[in-house]
Amino acid sequence: MASRRLFLKSVTTASVAAGLAPSWASAAAPPVADSKKWLLKTLKVGMVRVPGTLTDKFKAAKAAGFDGIELSAPGIDIEAAKKARDEAELPIDGTVNGSHWKIHHTDPDPAVRKQALESLKNGIRETSELGGDTILLVPGVGADGEPEVIFKRAVDNIRQALGTAEKYNVKIAIENVWNQMLYDHGGDHKQTAEQYVRFIDAFDSPMVGMQFDIGNHWKYGDMADWIRTLNHRVIKLDAKGFSRANDKFTKIGEGDLDWVSVRAALKEIKFTGWVAAEVGGGDLQRLKEISQNLDDHLVNEPA
Secondary structure, eight states, X not given: OGGGGTHHHHSBHHHHHTTOOOXXXXXXXXXXXXXXXXXXXXXXXXXXXXXXXXXXXXXXXXXXXOSOEEEEESSOOHHHHHHXXXXXXXXXXXXXXXXXXXXXXTOSSHHHHHHHHHHHHHHHHHHHHTTOOEEEEOOOOGGGSOHHHHHHHHHHHHHTTHHHHHHHTOEEEEOOOSSSSSSOTTSOTTOOSHHHHHHHHHHOOTTEEEEEETTTTTTTSOHHHHHHHHGGGEEEEEEOEEETTTTEEESTTOBSOOHHHHHHHHHHTTOOEEEEEOSOOBSHHHHHHHHHHHIIIIISOOO
């Protein structure tokens, strides 16, 4: 499905070769990722802890084996980001909304929800200008009210950004996080993704999907089953490890998360596209380790 192959619309050589110029194409088009891979590796820019300029950080990410990078929006220095992207020849595949943990779409105060909406809209505009096609969003927090109340607040508020998302061809990618919303934070490991399905489907729009974090909810359910349940709603991935035995997050491949079943489920739903590492970063050596961990446990075909 097109939603599962979102990256083909804006950041692949296949689009360029076919003459399907993306909305941001210009005389100096942004670099594109290798469309021959079934998964493209990206990471959050804050994980890149090397000295120097933004360009130096982009070059380090590329040297470590990543196909793209994600920035925080809004508030991006657009010219510096374009310079880094072009000089490093590393696409900016998407962004993360930088205010979603502080300014909630579920806040009881309409004025705060208005701020959250403006942040999202501005982030969408910046993402588009840099050639990205998604903005990751935490939709709210459970502490803001009863489940059905915050569900409606979030849907009603985020829905007001759909026109902007459509105009700029940037999808809103909801992340499953420990926000005590759409799952039972005190519950067991037998939970399902049904509430996330209900939330995404409430928008009834191709501009909203999931940036499904593989590690975030291993504590609460079977991630392969969640992937199958979410199916075409998964438009991008985040990746980290988790240990149920020790109740803590881990490096990718450590802990007891069943990566073999996750990979099989992704193949089953025919997912192709971006997977973003979201773990503790570091210098070039650490970035190479993260890139290799993704290859070993998710990207590469088993021997």
